[in-house]
Amino acid sequence: MVPLTRSPASEAPACSPAPDTPAWHCVHVYYHAPDKDALLLDAVRPLLDGLRGEVAAAYVLRHWRQGPHLRINVKAAPAVWERVVRPRVDEVVGGYLREHPSRAALDPDESLPRHRLLAMREQERGPLTPWPPDNSIRDAPYDSRRHVLGTDEEADLLAAFYVDANPLLFDMLEHVRAGRDGKTGLALSLMLTIAHTSQRIDRSYLSFRMHAEGYLTWAADPGAARASFERTFRERRAALTRRVRDVVACLDDAGAPPVPFVREWAALLERYRPEIAAMMEDGRLVQPTIEPGEAFAARPGEPRAPQREPSELQRLVFDNPAYHEAIFSSPAFRRYRVLLNYTYLHLTRLGLTPLDRFRTCHLLADAVEEVYGLSGLDSLRRFASAGAGATADGGTQPVT
Template sequence: MIMRRYASTDALDESAEESWHSAHVHYHANQDDLLLDAVRPLLAEVRESVPRAYFVRHWRLGPHVRLHFRCTSDRWYDTVRPAVERTIVDYLRANPSMTPVDEGAEIAKHRELARLEREEGELTPFAPDNSLRFRPYEQRLHVLSTVEAAELLAEFHTDATDLVLAILEYARAGGDRRGACLAAMVAVAHTMCPPLTRGFVSFRSHAEGFLANCADPEGTRALFDRQYRRNAAALRHQVRGTLAALAGAAKPRADRAPDELGEFTRRWATLASTYRERALPLIAAGHIGLDGAEEPQAESAAMRTSDFHRRLRASDSWEALRDAEWFRCYRLLLNYLYLQMNRIGISPLERFLLCHLLAEAVEEEFHVRALDVVEAIPSENADDRYHDQGDHRV
């Protein structure tokens, strides 16, 4: 049997090289329990021998979870794949999805998603619900451009997995999923582009870009504004509390219950700081670029229709700031965070809503305006780690 597997020493050497292997679990029902009760123990089971592993949610060919493992071919076929088959099949048999998905009704949305996300591959037919398929790993070099960029993203997914699962458990126990993600947004902005009263400008930009290009700009903005007015006091309070957690003021004492949101916040900040140090050299060397990962039609439409973006691009300091390596790193880490929010179960619409809510809360709580912040940046300092200058109190 071993001789059939290795026909030559070259094949033996190749089998000892690590590569990514993937399994797709097609499950049309809510996937939180699948992730917590099947994927989490599976990752724990193989972690000692395969530390680089993660999951993502995906939509192409029907709602599913993709499991990715980096290991040798031997380890995949002898250890990991059998564990995947055993754990996932047992879960699907005990907890089958009973949620119907109308392929015909979904295909138009999937075509648009494929365009926006530059997704390659067939869109139909959908895979059967409650099915497990082993598929080639998709590195998405047509979007990420370089192997270095693809590997850094995979490593971020891996390192964020325990935190993502902890937030899913928190949500299953009744915690606020959106609130946990809003705290993460504050943490990354305040860590990567401090203080928050500067870093929040990106959230305003993302919200305005979406509102300018969605199917019903006026109606959607009115909906977002109503959401803010109903929750303004709580949102402003959460922003203050998250900043306190980042400052260490919310660490749990022995005489009170653990502050889960505060702990999540500090973990996001630590993760962002770690990957800032890893990403900056790759950005400086030209291994990571952001333009290829952005949807050009949405970008140009935002320039035509969004008053915010027209005024932003009229600022003398904007181009210098946009090209600064530290700011490109901030943008990269925000993109990474948004991908984690998808793993947590936040839809794109919810993400843009959170961007709007957070921008509104910061502007109202700290009496700032996003455009005023940008226009106040001296253009000669934009490329000089502007985030290290000035008063960081908020």
């Protein structure tokens, strides 16, 4: 692993950094072929391995703006970047592109409407066109996502997580390449891990149901999308419910058989919980909130949704002041939300699309409900009927 040296915003010098002070640099590797796993494993991984001890930090992301590409982010002194890192990128990654070029034929004009929507939803800055040539490497400004995250410290925290998750990213991709699991299976394991280590899965799984319902509300044909999700669950029911049981046992019982990457992901999350809690406690990490009834209001500049009628389940959550008070205002839920978002970002690094993620949310929620004999909708109805003093599952804690 390439270690990260963090520079909190509060300690940043007022003047320009010294020439030998490490700073973030970035190159975009444009590769339009849909499968980028070999590029990551056979070019980016050896590149970063070879930079150990020479740079302060490094990580890689997938991105879509101006065409499918990888973003290799390296924190290094300017001289090290120019003399060591940048030439090595051309040598290692450029060599891979010459030997294994992408031969995809994509149409930027066809992608433009979708990219405009993505740019709005993800608060993505910068041009959407023109696309640089396929199989090209371009220098680009480092994007810390500070304009979305809010502060330098929040951006530093996410970058640290990306760096620390890099070894697991490559190990997971190798695991998939060897045929030991699929990406959806890995996603299920990681999502179960973040949920069950934050609060018991039979309470926390409702987050996944809500995220899937959010997608289905926006889908061009909600009925067809829901039918497709349900059909997939029926076809995979046995494997999905078995994974729920196996992952929960792995987390609850040190003597249970390990499930690949579950304990490793749990350990990574645990390292970040204290810092997230401390940053929330002293106001350095502030998450946006919504008031009851605001979730379904169109935001300025947002395109008209093909279908915006919320489901009963969504209404029971987002329009219920008692639920907002019990759940959304809870420090435990807000900490969970940060690490859940980090886990979702890792799924994007693995190569899952937003549709893949929403489908996986639906499959996980269905599987948990089957294993534990639950109905999230019934729980929320009981919570709404009983009022603020009730709990969504009849116990001492509401479903999150």
